[in-house]
Structures are given as structure tokens and as C-alpha cells.
Amino acid sequence: MIKFAGPVLDEATIEGVADVLRSGHITSGPWVERFEAALSAHCEGRPVRAVTSATAAIEVALQLAGIGEGDEVITCAESFFTVLNMIVKAGAKPVFVDCDLVTRSIDLDQVAARIGPRTRAIIPTHWPGSLVDLDALYALAERHGARVIEDAALVLGSRWNGRPVGGVGDLVTFSFHPNKNITSIEGGAIVCNGADEARRIETLRFHGIERLPDGTRDVAFPGGKFNLPDVNARIGVAQLAQLPAYLATRRALVERYFERFRTTPACALPPQPRDGDGQSWNMFCVLLPLDTMRMSRKEFRDALAARGIATGISYEALHLSTLGRRFGYRPGDFPNTERIAERTLTLPLHAGLRVEDVDAVCDACADAMDRARA
Numbered sequence: 001m002i003k004f005a006g007p008v009l010d011e012a013t014i015e016g017v018a019d020v021l022r023s024g025h026i027t028s029g030p031w032v033e034r035f036e037a038a039l040s041a042h043c044e045g046r047p048v049r050a051v052t053s054a055t056a057a058i059e060v061a062l063q064l065a066g067i068g069e070g071d072e073v074i075t076c077a078e079s080f081f082t083v084l085n086m087i088v089k090a091g092a093k094p095v096f097v098d099c100d101l102v103t104r105s106i107d108l109d110q111v112a113a114r115i116g117p118r119t120r121a122i123i124p125t126h127w128p129g130s131l132v133d134l135d136a137l138y139a140l141a142e143r144h145g146a147r148v149i150e151d152a153a154l155v156l157g158s159r160w161n162g163r164p165v166g167g168v169g170d171l172v173t174f175s176f177h178p179n180k181n182i183t184s185i186e187g188g189a190i191v192c193n194g195a196d197e198a199r200r201i202e203t204l205r206f207h208g209i210e211r212l213p214d215g216t217r218d219v220a221f222p223g224g225k226f227n228l229p230d231v232n233a234r235i236g237v238a239q240l241a242q243l244p245a246y247l248a249t250r251r252a253l254v255e256r257y258f259e260r261f262r263t264t265p266a267c268a269l270p271p272q273p274r275d276g277d278g279q280s281w282n283m284f285c286v287l288l289p290l291d292t293m294r295m296s297r298k299e300f301r302d303a304l305a306a307r308g309i310a311t312g313i314s315y316e317a318l319h320l321s322t323l324g325r326r327f328g329y330r331p332g333d334f335p336n337t338e339r340i341a342e343r344t345l346t347l348p349l350h351a352g353l354r355v356e357d358v359d360a361v362c363d364a365c366a367d368a369m370d371r372a373r374a
């Protein structure tokens, strides 16, 4: 079986986890602090706080930004369910815009057109291989006094004008789910602005509890329970140290995909970055030429699965989910997102994959496409 995604966990990391388990301190403690310090160093010294997932990170970021009932949050219809869910859970209204068909980045002209008096935040999702234009995004957000929560779940290690994602900007959230660039089993982090926000996140991620001078505790607002255990943080520390190596492996595999897909099969590919422009590759997604295929995407995926190759769909159109439609969205609202959602196929990519595996995937795709177009 060629896995679609997954982590590389070496023996030293496994031994390190065993040490944490033996230490008796298994929930949040010194390893979380070390993980946060290492993430902060990666983000040019900005404060970072670890939580249990990127979903929790976005939930906490929205709460930190004070977003709730009556507020609007602009986001891209081409993203993962998390973004929609957390906006709705916060009590705010999701305002969708379309994405660019090739880069899948949020269409900032459409964001500008939808910004209104109730807009409190913009949540763009960064795509592997091409970041959202941060200069244009922040110029727009600042003009309108909107907060930005960058969903950087897929792009830890990418760079914008030479600077790491998370090293610039407002609130930036990462995911350490096993399919991401590094893992802590489950886990996430928020990059924020200064010590006050960091302290506020510490409260929000742990019940909303404040410690009073007399040794008792109080809760002034409903916090969640999103603190990352040390066992997870121990893995995260080891993984972060390996990030450059993992990204180099992923980049080499993606170069092979680009080389093999240049001619066959006739799929639309992500933009191929120039050498050294600092893009990380969490996923390699192609668009199937369904108009010229006598096979559905499901049948194409089944043909690959029959050869032991797992694939994914990234992502379904958020505005057409049952929850999205509750806000009045309909088919045809966002043609680029809908075209992507209908045709996209995520091919196997992870740091444990070999170039021969990519070749096997490409051979299987070519054979399936031959049959689909015969």
C-alpha cells in the first residue's frame, strides 16, 4: 500500500516519548515550553502557544480576537471544514469568497468587495506551493481594521519574501496532525502578538482559569480545554528539528511529480515554484480532466486503490456543505472552488515516500487515464 500521507517517527523520538512517560509528568509541562520556544525561534521570536489541534487554534484565535454574535468573518470557500465550523461555533457569520483556480489562494479582490461594517476578521488558508499574497492581504486588513487569522496548517516551513510563515503578520495557526509537515500526533499552535495575547491564550486554552493572589482561581469567560500534553510536545520538538529534512524530501518528490505529469496524464497541476522560493509541499493536488474522461473521479480513485495507492480529496466546497448552505450559499456562487472541489485529487506525499513510489503512482495514473480516455 502506498500511503496518502503520514509521519516519519524515528527510534530516538519513540525513546524520548518513553522517557516522558517514565518521568511522571505527561500532560502540559516542560516539553510544551520547549516546543513553544522552538516554534517561536522558527517564527522569528514571535510568541507561540501550543494547543491540541489547528481546529482548537482557530477557535482560540477567534475568541482572542473577540469575534462573536453579529460579526462577519470573510474566508475562502476552498478550505477545510474546520474554518467554517469554528466561525459558526464562535457565533459569527461566515462570508465566503472564491479562490484562484490555479493557486487556490483566496481571491483578495473578492475579499475587498465583501468587506463591510460587520467584518471583524479574514481567515485565508495558505496552500502548499503558493502562499496568499501577505503584503496585499495585510494592506487590505489594515485599511479596514480587520484581524487576520492565517490558516497555515499546510505550510509550516514556507517562506514569504524570505521570511517564515508565522514570522510576520497577525494571528497564524499551525496543525501538527500526522498528515502535516510535522506532527505531534494531534496538535496545533497559534502565533500571536506579544506577551498579553500569549497570556490570554494560556487562559483560553485552559478553562478560562485565572489564578488570584490569594491562591484561589476564578473564571470570567468560558475557556476551553486545549492544552497540549508533554507526550505530544516531545514528539513535536523532535519533529521540528527534522523539518528542513522533511521539506527537502517532500520537495524532491514533488519535483518528480511535476516531471512525470508534464506530459501524461493531462491533469491541471499546481503552479511550479521557481527554485529556492521557499514553498513547502504538504500535498500534491491535481485536477482531473473529467470533461475528456469516461470515468468518474470515484472510479479513477478506485482504479488507483486497486493498485494499492491511497488518495484524498482536498477539499469539498465549504459553501455547498449542509452547514454552508444554511447561510444561503448555492451552486454557482464560486465557480473556481466548485471546479476544484469536483475535480481535485490529492496524490500520496509524505516524508517517508520514495521516488519509486511516486513513479508507481504516476504509472498507475497514466494507466487509469488511458482507460478513462480510450
Ligand SMILES: Cc1ncc(COP(=O)(O)O)c(C=O)c1O
Pocket: 052, 053, 054, 055, 056, 079, 080, 082, 083, 125, 151, 153, 154, 174, 175, 176, 177, 187, 188
Ligand atoms: C487547511 C486546514 N486547516 C486546518 C486544519 C485542521 O487541523 P487539525 O486537524 O490540526 O485541527 C486542517 C486539517 O486537515 C487543514 O487541512
